[in-house]
Amino acid sequence: MPIEIQEITSKKGLKDFVRFQWKLYKGVAPYVPPVMDFELSALSKEKNPAFEHSEGRFWLAYKDGEAVGRVAGIIHGAEAEKEKKIRFGWIDFIDDYDVSKALIDTVQEWGKSEDLEVIHGPLGFTDLDFEGTLISGFNQMATQATLYNYPYYQDHFENMGFEKAVDWTETRIKVPPGIGGDLNRAADLIGRRYGMQIKKFKSGKEILKYADQVFELLNESYSHLYGYYPLSEKQIKYFIDQYFGFVVKDMVALVNDKEDQVIGFAVTFPSLSKAFKKAKGSLYPFGFLHVLKAFYFNDTVDFFLVAAKKEYQNKGLHALLWSSLYEAFVKHKIKYVFSGQMLEDNKNVNNLLTKYESAKDEEIRRRCFTKTIV
Structure with a gap:
């Protein structure tokens, strides 16, 4: 069956957009669901002042009448003007390459229509939004400010031609x-x-x-x-x-x-x-x-x-x-301190915290992917 992409334009649709991840990660212990009110505020043109200088569009993917993926496309005014980039974020999908590709293609097509040349993400409207694809540390519970995703996400992005832009690491220590x-x-x-x-x-x-x-x-x-x-x-x-x-x-x-x-x-x-x-x-x-x-x-x-x-x-x-x-x-x-995401080259904080005993058994790393829009 073909993948159907529907753009979200209503508050009810945005709620469905947010709820999709709850269904996708149901029963996954490390996953931490965001609060609906906070998510709707971030995605609302009426509430989030980021929309004064940025554009955001949201899509759900359907297969056989069932939601199987979601994505946000974001054009940050200054970034688009200076760097010709479009962002994707709030992305989740089942382990089906046709679904993930259809979602990314939708964002790319919007970027092409606006004469943009590069797509990168996952990113939000600002650095304080959720960002990065988890590529290691899948057994660690996410914090309230970080994303969780399945291990197959990295393979999907790389199969679509994405490469590493930057990595964020997360340090967890025992006090x-x-x-x-x-x-x-x-x-x-x-x-x-x-x-x-x-x-x-x-x-x-x-x-x-x-x-x-x-x-x-x-x-x-x-x-x-x-x-x-x-x-x-x-x-x-x-x-x-x-x-x-x-x-x-x-x-x-x-x-x-x-x-x-x-x-x-x-x-x-x-x-x-x-x-x-x-x-x-x-x-x-x-x-x-x-x-x-x-x-x-x-x-x-x-x-x-x-x-x-x-x-x-x-x-x-x-x-x-x-x-x-x-x-x-x-x-x-x-007893425990979790650093949150830091760019891997942030030596000041990384060196300070890594002096102490780790509270995790696997490195936690998230990646921003990038590629040229073809």
Whole structure:
């Protein structure tokens, strides 16, 4: 039977688009379902300010009347203009080459109609969306901010002529006992030498006044990363509203200079992976109880964002961040730290975390694929 591709244009269709992955990965232990409300917000022209400078189209693939795949096509305005690229993301499919090829061909045809020359992905509208195809680490539970997929995805992409653009790796460590004193001494020495100080907060609300500076630094320090384009003021507000209302005050580390300007930060969250699995994609009526419990009873944290001003990166700033977070980890009895995705050449953070005992038995690696549109 031929593959039928249908473009999604309604809210009901978007819900079907999101639900497809739940069916595809039903019973797969490492898979963590996203929350429906968060996904619909990211895919909504009315809610996501990324649509002000980007275009997004969404398709479902059907075979014998049954949904067998999905894909998003994204034209990021600045990227399309400068690099002639189109993105694909939110891609999932059964192990049928005709299905995966039909999905990618659909995105490519859109790109060709817009005179674009390269297709790459999986990527989202921004670096804070889901990105990368899992190519190793299939036995590890995904974090709430990372994708899971079946091993056959890589073969499908390579059979279509895709090549590696970049890889992201994920480090998972056991929190080492008894290093607080050494970290504090190093942080104190480095802080006094270079005029850096760790900010302390009495409440999560106090962190909000630095949120704009955090995202300004993110734009500055991530500007050279693959596929990253600066977030607009509206996008910054969107992500502040979406995430910063949930932060645990001592699990956010800020390092400021003498003028109280943010020069480095690390934002971590208690792991919500198990909570999201129990919630099954919905916060209501009971899913939020699992999430709330995860904030207060958890032995694992996930890194969400980490950045530092370039001129301070080789002056030990990461030691101050780690010192601040280690204190919180001990206080909250955290046993495991998951780094989240980092480009494989991010030596500063990778070298810091790989000094400690690993909490995984297989490398976790995700890949962005690219090819010329023919």
